[in-house]
Amino acid sequence: xxxxxxxxxxxxxxxxxxxxxxxxxxxxxxxxxxxxxxxxxxxxxxxxxxxxxxxxxxxxxxxxxxxxxxxxxxxxxxxxxxxxxxxxxxxxxxxxxxxxxxxxxxxxxxxxxx
Amino acid sequence: xxxxxxxxxxxxxxxxxxxxxxxxxxxxxxxxxxxxxxxxxxxxxxxxxxxxxxxxxxxxxxxxxxxxxxxxxxxxxxxxxxxxxxxxxxxxxxxxxxxxxxxxxxxxxx
Numbered sequence: 565x566x567x568x569x570x571x572x573x574x575x576x577x578x579x580x581x582x583x584x585x586x587x588x589x590x591x592x593x594x595x596x597x598x599x600x601x602x603x604x605x606x607x608x609x610x611x612x613x614x615x616x617x618x619x620x621x622x623x624x625x626x627x628x629x630x631x632x633x634x635x636x637x638x639x640x641x642x643x644x645x646x647x648x649x650x651x652x653x654x655x656x657x658x659x660x661x662x663x664x665x666x667x668x669x670x671x672x673x674x675x676x677x678x
Numbered sequence: 679x680x681x682x683x684x685x686x687x688x689x690x691x692x693x694x695x696x697x698x699x700x701x702x703x704x705x706x707x708x709x710x711x712x713x714x715x716x717x718x719x720x721x722x723x724x725x726x727x728x729x730x731x732x733x734x735x736x737x738x739x740x741x742x743x744x745x746x747x748x749x750x751x752x753x754x755x756x757x758x759x760x761x762x763x764x765x766x767x768x769x770x771x772x773x774x775x776x777x778x779x780x781x782x783x784x785x786x787x788x
Contacts, residue, residue, distance in 0.1 A: 595774050604687055607764065607778035614774065622775070654722065658774060666712065666724035667776060 566591045570655050570670035577645055578678055585640045585673045587655035594659065596638040597667065600624060601652040613638055645677045680705040680769040684779035691755050692787050699750040699782045701739075701765030710768040711741055711748040712776070717761045725750075725763070735759070755786045 568589040577583055589596065598611040599622075609622030613632040627649070628642050638657075642649055652674050656667040681704045691697045703709060713725040726734045728741040728748060739750045748765060765779040 597775070599778075604780060606682070606780045609775055609777070612775055623777070656722075666727070667714075669722040671721050 568670045589657045593657035599654040682779035697755040712766040714764040
């Protein structure tokens with residue numbers, strides 16, 4: 565079934581560890597995004613990609629990095645996790661050509677750094 | 679710079695009562711505006727977009743460029759409308775990124 569998948573759903577990790585949050589979509593969408601969601605706060609765009617080998621930083625400064633080697637895969641990496649990285653991370657995708665097309669979101673990864 | 683403001687963090691209404699969620703934006707050009715909804719234990723999903731001028735699940739939203747607002751309304755709230763609602767803005771026809779507000783949590787009581 566065409567969808568967007570995020571793994572893991574929950575992750576508890578110690579300070580200083582390197583982590584990668586996975587995001588894959590099977591809808592053939594060109595555009596992919598990472599948002600950070602905290603209670604009572606705006607969803608903040610931290611990274612986006614408009615196609616393979618294209619990545620940009622979003623509006624919110626983030627210490628994470630992303631890569632887009634394949635259309636369907638857009639992983640987010642934290643080289644050294646800190647408690648300030650504790651948050652919900654949402655991955656989304658949208659079709660390439662339609663200006664008004666909606667974003668399709670994954671279920672999110674809730675990250676806790678102890 | 680573009681910004682979306684949702685002044686109400688929490689909204690509680692009785693079943694059958696009207697509900698209105700406020701959304702104001704700041705953007706110098708012609709924006710595209712959306713409402714997204716997140717039901718309990720479900721993923722964030724599109725509710726409606728202003729360009730479609732549609733009514734979804736009884737909800738409507740009108741873009742008022744003079745007041746820079748895009749309020750979401752429903753005349754008779756139902757318990758299944760309880761959810762988190764986000765207003766979102768896309769600022770340019772060449773820019774596919776969405777800016778979201780802080781969200782409003784709606785609780786519909788029986």
